[in-house]
Amino acid sequence: MSKExxxxxxxxxxxxxxxxxxxxWYVCKKCGRHFRKGDMDIDHIIPxxxxxxxxxxxxxxxxxxCNRSKGASLSxxxxxxxxxRIELAKRDLGK
Known part of the structure; x- marks a missing residue:
């Protein structure tokens, strides 16, 4: 396996x-639908x-x-x- x-x-x-x-089950941040982990992607907000x-x-x-539809869009x-940022702050405060 390569380093990358x-x-x-x-x-x-x-x-x-x-x-x-x-x-x-995970919820898509874009469409709100529920998916198994295998159907989810980790998206770079800033591509x-x-x-x-x-x-x-x-x-x-x-x-x-949603990830394929977004592509490298910055919209x-x-x-x-x-x-x-809000999601992570709430999560970190709850720990």
């Missing part, structure tokens, strides 16, 4: 640890193409369809970043 693949797996695993699931990184504040869990970046 190992890094890819680590950030995805860490991102899923930051997302609440209901007995293995890597534009310098987005793998930090937890830049990653969100969305379904594969929802600000609201998604705000929403993610």
């Amino acid at each position: 693949t190992n890094n890819d797996r680590r950030y995805r695993d860490r991102a899923f640890e930051d997302v609440d699931s209901n007995h293995g 890597q193409k534009y310098g987005g990184n793998n930090t937890r504040g830049n990653l969100q869990c969305i379904c594969k369809h 929802d970046t600000v609201p998604d970043l705000v929403s993610r």
